Amino acid sequence: MGRRIAIVEDEAAIRANYAEAxxxxxxxxxxxxxxxxxxxxxxxxxxxxxxxxxxxGDEPEGGFTLCGELRAMSARLPxxxxxxxxxxxxxxxxxxxxxxxxxxxxxxxxxxxxxxxxLFRRVEAISEARPQEDLLERGPLRLxxxxxxxxxxxxxxxxxxxxxxxxxxxxxxxxxxxSRDQLMQDARLVDDGTITxxxxxxxxxxxxxxxxxxxxxxxxGMGYRWKA
Amino acid sequence: xxxxxRPRFSLRAKLAxxxxxxxxxxxxxxxxxxxxxALLLExxxxxxxxxxxxxxxxxxxxxxxMQVRPRTSLSSQSASxxxxxxxxxxxxxxxxxxxxxxxxxxxxxxxxxLRGLERTTSRIWVVNRDLRVxxxxxxxxxxxxxxxxxAGGNGGERLTGWKGPWYALLARIMPPGGAALDDVVDxxxxxxxxxxxxxxxxxxxxSRLSRIADSGVMVVSAAxxxxxxxxxxxxxxxxxxxHSIQSLRNRALERLLLLTLAGFVIAAVLVFGFxxxxxxxxxxxxDEAEGAIDARGRITPVRTGSVAGDExxxxxxxFSALLDRLARNQSYLESMASRLxxxxxxxxxxxxxxxxxxxxxxxxxxxxxxxxxxxxxxSRLSRILSRMSEATRMEQALATTESExxxxxxxxxxxxxxxxxxxxxxxxxxDLPAYPVWVxxxxxxxxxxxxxxxxxAADFAQPETPIRISLKFLSAMAELSVxxxxxxxxxxxxxxxxxxxxxxxxxxxxxxxxLGLGLYVARMIAVFHGGTLRAENLETGDGVCMSxxxxxx
Numbered sequence: 058m059g060r061r062i063a064i065v066e067d068e069a070a071i072r073a074n075y076a077e078a079x080x081x082x083x084x085x086x087x088x089x090x091x092x093x094x095x096x097x098x099x100x101x102x103x104x105x106x107x108x109x110x111x112x113x114g115d116e117p118e119g120g121f122t123l124c125g126e127l128r129a130m131s132a133r134l135p136x137x138x139x140x141x142x143x144x145x146x147x148x149x150x151x152x153x154x155x156x157x158x159x160x161x162x163x164x165x166x167x168x169x170x171x172x173x174x175x176l177f178r179r180v181e182a183i184s185e186a187r188p189q190e191d192l193l194e195r196g197p198l199r200l201x202x203x204x205x206x207x208x209x210x211x212x213x214x215x216x217x218x219x220x221x222x223x224x225x226x227x228x229x230x231x232x233x234x235x236s237r238d239q240l241m242q243d244a245r246l247v248d249d250g251t252i253t254x255x256x257x258x259x260x261x262x263x264x265x266x267x268x269x270x271x272x273x274x275x276x277x278g279m280g281y282r283w284k285a
Numbered sequence: 286x287x288x289x290x291r292p293r294f295s296l297r298a299k300l301a302x303x304x305x306x307x308x309x310x311x312x313x314x315x316x317x318x319x320x321x322x323a324l325l326l327e328x329x330x331x332x333x334x335x336x337x338x339x340x341x342x343x344x345x346x347x348x349x350x351m352q353v354r355p356r357t358s359l360s361s362q363s364a365s366x367x368x369x370x371x372x373x374x375x376x377x378x379x380x381x382x383x384x385x386x387x388x389x390x391x392x393x394x395x396x397x398x399l400r401g402l403e404r405t406t407s408r409i410w411v412v413n414r415d416l417r418v419x420x421x422x423x424x425x426x427x428x429x430x431x432x433x434x435x436a437g438g439n440g441g442e443r444l445t446g447w448k449g450p451w452y453a454l455l456a457r458i459m460p461p462g463g464a465a466l467d468d469v470v471d472x473x474x475x476x477x478x479x480x481x482x483x484x485x486x487x488x489x490x491x492s493r494l495s496r497i498a499d500s501g502v503m504v505v506s507a508a509x510x511x512x513x514x515x516x517x518x519x520x521x522x523x524x525x526x527x528h529s530i531q532s533l534r535n536r537a538l539e540r541l542l543l544l545t546l547a548g549f550v551i552a553a554v555l556v557f558g559f560x561x562x563x564x565x566x567x568x569x570x571x572d573e574a575e576g577a578i579d580a581r582g583r584i585t586p587v588r589t590g591s592v593a594g595d596e597x598x599x600x601x602x603x604f605s606a607l608l609d610r611l612a613r614n615q616s617y618l619e620s621m622a623s624r625l626x627x628x629x630x631x632x633x634x635x636x637x638x639x640x641x642x643x644x645x646x647x648x649x650x651x652x653x654x655x656x657x658x659x660x661x662x663x664s665r666l667s668r669i670l671s672r673m674s675e676a677t678r679m680e681q682a683l684a685t686t687e688s689e690x691x692x693x694x695x696x697x698x699x700x701x702x703x704x705x706x707x708x709x710x711x712x713x714x715x716d717l718p719a720y721p722v723w724v725x726x727x728x729x730x731x732x733x734x735x736x737x738x739x740x741x742a743a744d745f746a747q748p749e750t751p752i753r754i755s756l757k758f759l760s761a762m763a764e765l766s767v768x769x770x771x772x773x774x775x776x777x778x779x780x781x782x783x784x785x786x787x788x789x790x791x792x793x794x795x796x797x798x799x800l801g802l803g804l805y806v807a808r809m810i811a812v813f814h815g816g817t818l819r820a821e822n823l824e825t826g827d828g829v830c831m832s833x834x835x836x837x838x
Contacts, residue, residue: 074638162634277732278703
């Protein structure tokens with residue numbers, strides 16, 4: 058059976074385009090134009106994944122509200138913010154509310170589909186407890202590319218998809234400098250302006266577990282590298 | 286074109302000058318006291334005329350008066366004091382010895398009257414037609430002691446401390462009235478007096494104000510003829526020094542001077558204080574208005590006197606309102622780029638997703654070309670958009686970035702090494718100090734700023750010329766500069782180069798969009814590091830040097 062994806066987006070053309078693209082991938086898609094309609098539908102049946110815009114109709118923060126409400130209904134439901142707002146403040150707010158990823162609207166359709174697929178894979182991997190494959194170990198770091206789970210000294214680090222891919226890229230070749238372009242491509246980010254703040258967030262997340270964490274090294278003028 | 290400003294003349298100085306007008310007050314007071322003095326003198330003259338008339342009245346119609354011999358005591362006194370030998374002569378030689386014994390009782394009566402005159406408070410002369418002195422009574426010095434008790438006498442023991450100079454000053458302004466008065470008995474004075482001639486020759490009472498030659502004492506004298514029938518027998522001359530009036534005047538002037546001086550000091554202090562406060566408020570307002578727009582173009586509101594009810598308050602409020610409007614306008618302009626990019630993002634997403642959906646549809650071969658072009662244009666458009674919001678993002682990043690102490694030299698060194706990889710066709714020269722350069726800030730951001738400067742330099746550098754990156758110590762700052770050989774900065778961009786959406790690039794940017802935001806972001810980072818960013822042409826005129834200052838930590 059096809060997985061069911063809900064798109065909450067007030068712009069009709071975008072909603073239709075994304076919906077069609079997802080349908081072509083074999084997903085069941087339910088599209089809603091505003092928060093009340095979406096919420097009513099979610100109460101009767103939860104989707105398997107939700108893609109939410111932040112500004113919904115006359116509610117400039119409607120997406121945040123909806124995300125909170127959805128998270129209250131299900132702790133495991135993958136939620137992606139897809140929005141025109143790209144400020145650090147909005148990204149942090151979105152991720153704090155429990156979204157699994159935050160994409161700006163200039164993401165290309167293939168990237169969006171890849172993210173969706175990755176999120177589903179993670180859900181599957183977690184729920185089915187399959188044998189771990191595609192495992193990357195660098196000292197205290199363990200990256201499970203299948204389930205998209207990162208562990209540091211045995212403790213899980215709550216990385217978003219973007220952050221996970223960035224760590225994965227860096228840790229795959231320790232000591233090699235990864236340029237911003239490479240990181241952008243691997244993490245499927247669109248904008249190199251946000252790389253710095255992403256790296257900062259990743260460092261902070263690791264530092265929360267281990268205050269001495271300093272494996273991600275800035276190589277000024279070039280990029281970043283994983284210090285083995 | 287600025288209008289020429291006249292020499293600086295502060296508000297305080299103007300008000301201080303204006304308060305000098307108060308100095309007219311003592312002058313007015315002085316005039317008034319003078320008037321009073323003249324009036325008093327007039328009164329005194331009248332009083333003396335009356336006295337002389339009274340004495341003359343007692344002596345009218347007494348021809349035997351002429352037989353009275355001048356009193357010995359008086360004449361001897363007059364003889365001893367009078368220095369002129371001729372006077373002695375006048376008095377001694379024509380002694381009318383023959384007439385003396387004619388009418389003894391009458392003479393005695395006249396002498397009694399004349400004796401009675403000695404109780405007077407004035408000096409009274411009785412002269413005959415030949416100007417010989419028949420009687421002299423009283424003294425010019427009569428009330429000296431009483432006067433000195435009131436005014437001058439206390440000066441002796443109190444001339445200490447601040448009062449010494451004070452009385453010296455007073456004495457300069459007003460000569461003490463007849464303090465050194467000797468009782469000058471000078472028959473010449475009487476003899477030459479105009480009033481005596483008036484009385485003797487014209488038979489009319491007269492008075493005058495004269496100065497005793499050496500002592501400088503003013504004396505008021507009045508003369509009245511003594512009649513005997515139709516004949517003028519002689520004259521009564523009454524003299525009085527004006528000492529009492531003068532000392533009265535002096536005391537009045539002294540008090541006036543003291544009061545007006547005190548008043549002037551108080552008024553001057555008040556005016557000065559008021560002027561100081563006013564001008565300090567205005568100066569503060571000026572400084573705030575000048576500082577309201579800082580080097581970054583940020584506007585801070587004016588606060589000085591914003592609640593004061595006067596004109597300065599009004600001015601400050603209108604300044605505030607003006608700046609407020611300016612700030613709103615400015616923030617509108619600043620946020621326009623990011624808002625525009627935000628607003629454009631949605632329609633671009635529509636186009637992009639539509640194009641991408643189109644890929645899944647089978648299309649004729651020619652359509653593929655157009656698709657490719659549309660996508661290229663679209664990706665350029667979205668790059669422009671992300672550049673546009675970069676400044677805003679940087680601002681947000683700066684707001685949340687914590688400062689740390691780092692070695693700028695290491696950062697710059699790594700960057701310089703990195704640039705040869707990023708710009709393979711460009712040569713770089715690094716000029717770094719031998720010691721670490723510790724500054725406070727964020728190394729990422731510092732590197733990002735250097736990126737912007739180098740990117741800019743690389744765009745303008747002539748081929749085959751190196752870009753020079755140097756780091757050196759200034760006194761309390763470190764200066765990081767990027768120099769390239771190439772066209773100089775256009776003069777019209779002087780001072781505006783680091784503003785948002787200002788670009789010196791004239792040629793088409795090719796693939797990379799140029800919005801004039803790179804240097805704007807670079808300046809934001811420089812300011813974050815407590816420094817400044819400036820651009821100047823090389824002295825040789827064939828290149829540009831951008832330098833950022835960092836505060837050393």
